[in-house]
Amino acid sequence: MxxxxxxxxxxxxxxxxxxxxxxxxxxxxxxxxxxxxxxxLAPAISRALVRAVERGDTGYTPPEPGIRDAFVGFAQRRYGWSVEPAGVRWTCDVIMGVVELLRVVTKPGDRVIVTPPVYPPFYDTVVEAGAVVEKVPLLHGDAGWQLDLPGIEAALAAGARCVLLCNPHNPTGTVHSKASLAALADLAEAFGAAVISDEIHAPLVQSTVTFTPFLEASAAAARVGYIVTSASKAFNTAGLKCALMVASDPATIGVVQALPAEVEWRTGLFGAMAAVASFSPESxxxxxxxxxxxxxxxxxxxxxxxxxxxxxxxxxxxxxxxxxxxxxxxxxxxxxxxxxxxxxxxxxxxxxxxxxxxxxxxxxxxxxxxxxxxxxxxxxxxxxxx
The missing domain is CATH 3.90.1150.10 (Aspartate Aminotransferase, domain 1)
Incomplete structure (x- = not known):
């Protein structure tokens, strides 16, 4: 029904x-x-937050707030994606997660590809990480909006070290195809570059559209890629501050696990509670x-x-x-x-x-x-x- x-x-x-x-x-x-x-708010979120306020539960976020298990279950139910639990960590918000990953996969002065028109903070995020923005605009035609794969290849061949992807894309609402994502992964791997995919809008993909998490696009995507996501857009909890960073290859999982503990400490306790409730079957x-x-x-x-x-x-x-x-x-x-x-x-x-x-x-x-x-x-x- x-x-x-x-x-x-x-x-x-x-x-x-x-x-x-x-x-x-x-x-x-x-x-x-x-x-x-x-x-x-979704009722499960309201209940969790009200209970926390009533008991004065407003301290620091614990080492294991339940976000990992909740997201693993959500990804399996909604996308059919079996997430590797060891590859999941959390932080304050998606942009902060992107910055932290950019700092690891690039060096100061490296060029990072963005695909305009795109979410405005992407530009500042690259700069904050010490890198330089390389614009490769989306293509637009009868098939809608698409990645300019030849343009990305040229930028990578010229020395760009990372692609900052938006999937689903903001502002066009485009869900990139599995084939396009796999082709992007092949290019990144061929040139020794990384892909960081902002998938904050993924829970909002319509049922008539097939969504592929970047890490699931191919074996190469798993090797070169990282996903940063959150429940905050779908469940309207941006002010509570919680996002996830996800990797699925042993090497990239090692990168995520090596991020400083402070990256997780920045997560809001209410954000963690809301994320667990958002990703639960109740919601x-x-x-x-x-x-x-x-x-x-x-x-x-x-x-x-x-x-x-x-x-x-x-x-x-x-x-x-x-x-x-x-x-x-x-x-x-x-x-x-x-x-x-x-x-x-x-x-x-x-x-x-x-x-x-x-x-x-x-x-x-x-x-x-x-x-x-x-x-x-x-x-x-x-x-x-x-």
């Missing part, structure tokens, strides 16, 4: 939240920018309902844009709650989000923040109620007629 779509909280209740999404802009602005969603039904809602909203957004902003170009994503929308045809400049905020009072992410390929684009967060989404697009539609 199909899951019943999850219902978002009323907007008046959401405006009582103190997170970035609801505090950055005045109350007359509809916030569809930062990757926070508008749903109540599967909630996640399925969330996916049903996101599928409906992604399709609703396509209909709303066709009706109110027909000049927009948008492809329904394979995963997540983020829409990459090309508004170039409207002639609103490189950063239409700025004008939309001023005139429509709708906050969207600025396309150029994702790289120069984002000129004329916006990123829309549709992890909200259909009514909020409808209101936002109707407001933008009024702008096109003024």
């Amino acid at each position: 199909s899951a019943i779509p999850l219902e978002a909280l009323p907007i008046d209740e959401l405006r009582q939240r103190s997170s970035t999404k609801w505090r950055r802009y005045p109350a007359d602005v509809l916030p569809l920018f930062v990757a926070e969603t508008d749903f109540a 599967d039904e909630w996640l399925d309902s969330l996916l049903a809602r996101l599928d409906e909203n992604a399709r609703l957004l396509a209909d709303l844009l066709a009706e109110h902003v027909p000049e927009a170009k948008y492809e329904i994503p394979d995963a997540g709650f983020l829409a990459w929308v090309d508004l170039s045809a409207l002639g609103w400049g490189a950063n239409p989000a700025e004008r939309i905020l001023h005139e429509a009072r709708v906050a969207l992410n600025a396309g150029p923040d994702f790289g120069e390929q984002g000129s004329g684009h916006v990123r829309i967060n549709f992890g909200c109620s259909p009514d909020v989404l409808r209101d936002a697009i109707e407001r933008i539609g009024v702008m096109t007629r003024s």
Whole structure:
């Protein structure tokens, strides 16, 4: 039986939240920018956190908080992936995990490939690790968004030492194919490079799409790759601070295990508790309902844009709650989000923040109620007629 779509909280209740999404802009602005969603927590998470508060359980995260076993079970149930437990460690958040791994697999001044348009912190992350950003943009055609494998090969041949992958990709929502990931792994291995795959949006892949964790793409992927992931995007727990680093080959497992103990100490205790609850079977039904809602909203957004902003170009994503929308045809400049905020009072992410390929684009967060989404697009539609 199909899951019943999850219902978002009323907007008046959401405006009582103190997170970035609801505090950055005045109350007359509809916030569809930062990757926070508008749903109540999964019940298992709420129960775990309430119990912790009631007993004053707010100290340091223990050496074995249960994250490893919970994630191993989740990966097996949701992806059919048998994770090697010895290859799992945890830290504060995905970007911190990426930085720590980059520091190990690169030397200062090494070049790291990123694939724009891509999550803006990727650029700063590479720099923070002491490396240099090498841009190899995604290709876009009739088959959608794809890795530019010849471009990546050229960059690796010229000396790049690592590929920072986003799978599923943010902002396009692309789930890279197993064949593409395996080809990337072969290139990395041929040139002695590593691949670090940010898979934070993996729990949000739609059931009609086949998701392959990078480490499962091939034997070569296991040898060259690392995954950094978290429950935080799917279960809206970013403020609680917990992510995982995963490896599956003896050599890469050794790298992960050799990371300083301080890397794990940075994990928030509430983040660890929330991760265990998120990855537990108790939360599967909630996640399925969330996916049903996101599928409906992604399709609703396509209909709303066709009706109110027909000049927009948008492809329904394979995963997540983020829409990459090309508004170039409207002639609103490189950063239409700025004008939309001023005139429509709708906050969207600025396309150029994702790289120069984002000129004329916006990123829309549709992890909200259909009514909020409808209101936002109707407001933008009024702008096109003024």
